[in-house]
Amino acid sequence: MAWWKESVVYQIYPRSFKDSNGDGIGDLKGITSKIEYLRKLGIDVIWLSPIYKSPNDDNGYDISDYQTIMDEFGTMKDFDELLETAHQNGIKIMMDLVVNHSSDEHSWFVESKSSKDNIKRDWYIWKPGKNGNEPTNWEASFKGSTWEYDETTGEYYLHLFSKKQPDLNWENPSLRREIYNMMTWWLDKGIDGFRMDVINFISKDTRYPEGEIIEGKKYGNGSKYYMNGPRIHEFLQEMNKEVLSKYDIITVGETPGVTPDEAKLYTGHNRNELNMVFQFEHMGLGDGSEGKWSNQPWKLSDLKQTLTRWQKGLEDDGWNSLYWNNHDQPRVVSRFGNDQEYRVVSAKMLATCLHMLQGTPYIYQGEEIGMTNVSFESLDQYKDIETLNAYNELVSGHRLSKEEMMKAIHDRGRDNARTPIHWDGTSNAGFTTGTPWIEVNPNYKEVNVERSIKDKGSIFYFYQKLIRLRKEHEIIVYGRYDLILENDEQIYAYTRSLNEEKLLVICNFSLESPKFTLPEGIEYTSSKLLISNYEVIDDETFTDFVMKPYEARVYKLI
Ligand code: TEU
Numbered sequence: 001m002a003w004w005k006e007s008v009v010y011q012i013y014p015r016s017f018k019d020s021n022g023d024g025i026g027d028l029k030g031i032t033s034k035i036e037y038l039r040k041l042g043i044d045v046i047w048l049s050p051i052y053k054s055p056n057d058d059n060g061y062d063i064s065d066y067q068t069i070m071d072e073f074g075t076m077k078d079f080d081e082l083l084e085t086a087h088q089n090g091i092k093i094m095m096d097l098v099v100n101h102s103s104d105e106h107s108w109f110v111e112s113k114s115s116k117d118n119i120k121r122d123w124y125i126w127k128p129g130k131n132g133n134e135p136t137n138w139e140a141s142f143k144g145s146t147w148e149y150d151e152t153t154g155e156y157y158l159h160l161f162s163k164k165q166p167d168l169n170w171e172n173p174s175l176r177r178e179i180y181n182m183m184t185w186w187l188d189k190g191i192d193g194f195r196m197d198v199i200n201f202i203s204k205d206t207r208y209p210e211g212e213i214i215e216g217k218k219y220g221n222g223s224k225y226y227m228n229g230p231r232i233h234e235f236l237q238e239m240n241k242e243v244l245s246k247y248d249i250i251t252v253g254e255t256p257g258v259t260p261d262e263a264k265l266y267t268g269h270n271r272n273e274l275n276m277v278f279q280f281e282h283m284g285l286g287d288g289s290e291g292k293w294s295n296q297p298w299k300l301s302d303l304k305q306t307l308t309r310w311q312k313g314l315e316d317d318g319w320n321s322l323y324w325n326n327h328d329q330p331r332v333v334s335r336f337g338n339d340q341e342y343r344v345v346s347a348k349m350l351a352t353c354l355h356m357l358q359g360t361p362y363i364y365q366g367e368e369i370g371m372t373n374v375s376f377e378s379l380d381q382y383k384d385i386e387t388l389n390a391y392n393e394l395v396s397g398h399r400l401s402k403e404e405m406m407k408a409i410h411d412r413g414r415d416n417a418r419t420p421i422h423w424d425g426t427s428n429a430g431f432t433t434g435t436p437w438i439e440v441n442p443n444y445k446e447v448n449v450e451r452s453i454k455d456k457g458s459i460f461y462f463y464q465k466l467i468r469l470r471k472e473h474e475i476i477v478y479g480r481y482d483l484i485l486e487n488d489e490q491i492y493a494y495t496r497s498l499n500e501e502k503l504l505v506i507c508n509f510s511l512e513s514p515k516f517t518l519p520e521g522i523e524y525t526s527s528k529l530l531i532s533n534y535e536v537i538d539d540e541t542f543t544d545f546v547m548k549p550y551e552a553r554v555y556k557l558i
């Protein structure tokens with residue numbers, strides 16, 4: 001038995017979760033004070049976004065010391081208390097492991113850049129320029145070149161993200177050893193696993209070829225030379241042997257650009273690498289020529305096809321992680337549901353559709369109360385480095401108008417997920433007594449935890465029930481997935497099968513009232529409604545019925 005297959009994970013972005021001391025920044029003591037709330041929800045594991053020492057160029061994804069807690073978040077004692085409280089409440093803690101890069105303020109990098117013969121020189125990736133230019137034409141995720149010139153030694157260093165996030169050189173065995181030691185140190189402290197940031201980027205094609213040129217753009221796309229690179233599986237198998245295999249833990253790799261076939265290599269049960277990966281195909285729906293900043297219309301059948309490919313691709317080997325949002329993505333109820341009149345029902349429909357798939361579900365903080373995207377009017381209300389850099393580059397480069405860019409930020413920007421959690425209807429939504437580091441979504445009086453807890457029909461209790469059902473019905477974890485009504489553009493329906501049982505999951509993704517008709521060939525003698533987001537009259541038939549907007553139902557058929 002693999003407990004991580006049967007678990008539900010809850011992601012905490014500590015900066016925005018709960019502030020305990022009024023400085024406007026969420027912290028560890030704040031999280032500890034809400035463990036009781038998470039226990040009530042019923043989750044098994046917390047994934048903590050980075051809490052390590054950091055200058056916060058990218059909110060903690062730029063780490064300057066892997067074994068120290070970020071000043072704003074508290075102390076190691078606060079961490080130990082959090083871990084103990086979580087464990088006492090039956091909740092495990094999975095830490096974010098960011099080892100594709102460190103901060104440029106990490107002492108390793110400070111040494112590395114000090115001279116060409118420093119012992120840590122080779123812990124990062126240094127190259128001379130090429131004909132007075134950068135070593136390659138690659139574009140960084142946060143725009144600009146992936147190379148930064150450093151005057152001290154007259155060479156460039158690689159940074160796939162911001163220039164304050166230099167990439168670590170995994171080719172170097174002592175760097176790898178140091179990382180394994182650090183991981184062991186955390187595991188010995190009693191943590192329960194790792195979520196590994198862009199872990200499929202750690203092995204680069206060391207020939208450093210030029211990236212594909214994209215018309216009209218200054219920099220090219222080098223991703224095929226660092227995504228799923230030549231030594232990636234060797235490195236992960238080594239990490240597994242040296243560290244992971246010695247503990248009973250949960251591991252999930254963040255792996256942009258992976259296909260189901262590649263995911264099998266990362267998660268297959270004889271591979272000795274990771275338990276599961278986060279794939280991005282369903283998150284990229286609608287991406288246009290400027291990626292997520294130029295949104296195109298997409299169809300429900302695209303989403304169904306994508307998720308189905310993953311469900312079928314990993315049904316015999318490997319394991320799926322299931323998510324609708326995280327700290328890098330917009331709020332799901334705004335993106336795939338309806339954040340106005342049908343906010344509550346559509347949030348429940350989306351939860352149903354995701355939690356009934358095969359895999360380990362992840363809930364992102366605030367999703368369980370149906371938090372929505374935020375539309376700040378002015379750019380200076382935004383804090384995210386990705387958003388701000390993209391704005392500068394795309395708007396000043398005349399690739400998008402200001403209006404188009406603000407619309408794209410409202411739809412897809414990362415700060416949608418990073419506004420503070422709404423605990424109640426008091427000022428700043430009960431997140432802080434001070435001034436929050438980023439403004440609170442103005443709808444907090446309507447959407448907040450206190451109201452959800454008081455209302456038996458809330459999204460919160462719906463998630464609680466989904467989690468409970470998973471513990472009661474093995475089929476939700478292990479049943480085989482099959483798509484039905486493949487071409488329907490309003491209804492996403494599928495079955496799950498295990499032994500003599502079936503689940504029938506029917507979700508209406510539209511504002512309209514399409515008719516659901518059960519396809520022939522699904523045999524059963526009795527049926528039972530497990531969960532629904534509208535009241536269903538007992539004797540109502542489900543083989544043929546008109547669905548209400550965003551309606552969702554799950555039946556167990558025997
Ligand atoms: O994200 C990696 C990643 O691919 C992101 O660029 C993501 O696709 C993008 O933000 C969505 O537009 C991870 C972390 O989750 C992210 O918060 C970090 O900024 C990034 O790595 C660098 O550590």
Ligand code: CA
Pocket residue numbers: 019020021022023024025026027072
């Ligand atoms: Ca604080």
